[in-house]
Amino acid sequence: MFESLLPAPPDPILGLTEAFKEDPNPAKINLGTGIYTDDNGKTPTLDCISRSEKILAEKSTSGGGYLPMTGLAEYDRSVVELLFGADHEMVQSGRALAAQTPGGTGGLRVAADFIARTNPGAKLWMSNPTWANHNGIFTAAGLELGTYPYYDQESRTLAFDEMVTALKNVPAGDVVLFHACCHNPSGMDPSPAQWEELAELAAAQGFLPLFDFAYQGFGEGLVEDAFGLRAFAAKGIELLVASSFSKNFGLYNQRVGAMTVVAGAAEAAQNAMSHVKLCIRTNYSNPPAHGARLVATVLADAELRTIWEQDVATMRNRINSMRRLFVETMAAKTDKADFSFVATQRGMFSFSGLSKEQVLEIREKHSVYIVGSGRISIAGITSANIEPLCNALASVL
Ligand SMILES: Cc1ncc(COP(=O)(O)O)c(C=O)c1O
Numbered sequence: 001m002f003e004s005l006l007p008a009p010p011d012p013i014l015g016l017t018e019a020f021k022e023d024p025n026p027a028k029i030n031l032g033t034g035i036y037t038d039d040n041g042k043t044p045t046l047d048c049i050s051r052s053e054k055i056l057a058e059k060s061t062s063g064g065g066y067l068p069m070t071g072l073a074e075y076d077r078s079v080v081e082l083l084f085g086a087d088h089e090m091v092q093s094g095r096a097l098a099a100q101t102p103g104g105t106g107g108l109r110v111a112a113d114f115i116a117r118t119n120p121g122a123k124l125w126m127s128n129p130t131w132a133n134h135n136g137i138f139t140a141a142g143l144e145l146g147t148y149p150y151y152d153q154e155s156r157t158l159a160f161d162e163m164v165t166a167l168k169n170v171p172a173g174d175v176v177l178f179h180a181c182c183h184n185p186s187g188m189d190p191s192p193a194q195w196e197e198l199a200e201l202a203a204a205q206g207f208l209p210l211f212d213f214a215y216q217g218f219g220e221g222l223v224e225d226a227f228g229l230r231a232f233a234a235k236g237i238e239l240l241v242a243s244s245f246s247k248n249f250g251l252y253n254q255r256v257g258a259m260t261v262v263a264g265a266a267e268a269a270q271n272a273m274s275h276v277k278l279c280i281r282t283n284y285s286n287p288p289a290h291g292a293r294l295v296a297t298v299l300a301d302a303e304l305r306t307i308w309e310q311d312v313a314t315m316r317n318r319i320n321s322m323r324r325l326f327v328e329t330m331a332a333k334t335d336k337a338d339f340s341f342v343a344t345q346r347g348m349f350s351f352s353g354l355s356k357e358q359v360l361e362i363r364e365k366h367s368v369y370i371v372g373s374g375r376i377s378i379a380g381i382t383s384a385n386i387e388p389l390c391n392a393l394a395s396v397l
Helices: 014-022 047-059 073-084 089-093 103-118 132-140 160-167 192-205 224-234 266-281 290-300 302-333 356-366 386-396
Strands: 096-101 123-128 144-149 175-179 208-213 239-244 257-262 349-351 375-377
Touching: 047 290, 047 302, 073 089, 073 096, 073 224, 073 239, 073 257, 073 290, 096 103, 096 266, 103 132, 103 208, 103 239, 103 257, 103 266, 123 132, 123 160, 132 144, 144 160, 160 192, 192 224, 208 224, 224 239, 257 266, 290 302, 302 386, 356 386
Parallel strands: 123 144, 123 175, 175 208, 208 239
Antiparallel strands: 096 257, 239 257, 349 375
16 A cells, blocks of 8 residues: 555755754754744753653652543643633533643644534635645635735734635634744734624624734733733633643643633533544543643742743743844845834744745755745844844845
């Protein structure tokens, strides 16, 4: 059976990481993958996680049987509290319920299977552009896909009017995917006023919002970054959220995420969860325990939680300072392009505006790795590589 198979196309982002690893040039720079690195180019283990590991080791909780299909109960509770605030009526009443999933990708796939199962005719609308894996995840679940305009490459701004016009044509029952903050790949988010307008639109149109929340705390702050989904929740509409703790806890390889259902009442949320459980059972049965235990331990302990909030602020501030440094350094080197927009955007990514040819040239001549769309991972910039990076960029403009 396998002899006739041709190789599948490489993943556009993870394939680039493989090429980067194979490059023998010691001065190579990776702005491809979405992994946070510190100023030494290392992906740190957060202080709160090291302490949480110690607490768990002392408790020796790592053994035991399977977790429930929806994962650790205390973790699930912490997830909805982080999304909406611990005192929120939705959290207290039980009409917002989370299921622990293997990473944000797992949360998105569970959401996709849940939509396909409970609302088989629904079409899912994604921003153009969006994270490359969205297409694959929702297609794999059998959903029909559409796109709405999001980013204007010319003016480097949000194409808000075009977005609203397109969403006004989305019928009730369809699903609209939003990036809750730190839009990947553009780095452009709606303003609070624009989120309010989108929430009103969702309420009027009757479409189901699905939020991809992979970067809580990387934009403006843990609470500020939840503004969009909280604006929707305030309208009393149903919604879904896929959370990832890969970035904000630095737990990439532990696979820690969640899928949250917000319904009109607790009973409807429980009924929805019964379908979510079936999607999980027939996919991976139940999630892995350790990463969720680490996160739940941090969030339940006042001291560890404060340390985590500082850890997240440190990562956010570093990214934002690299954004400013990049703009200043490029401005000093060339007047062929204006990169000032990079400092106004948020999260790990921005579009550099480089063409496919320039992306290839900078890789071949300077070992600078950027994905074909020109998306750059700001978290890959350091005070040591900023000069060679900007020299290389300026040379291909
Ligand atoms: C927008 C977006 N959604 C989801 C994910 C997936 O996160 P995880 O690594 O937790 O599966 C990512 C990761 O890069 C992302 O950028």
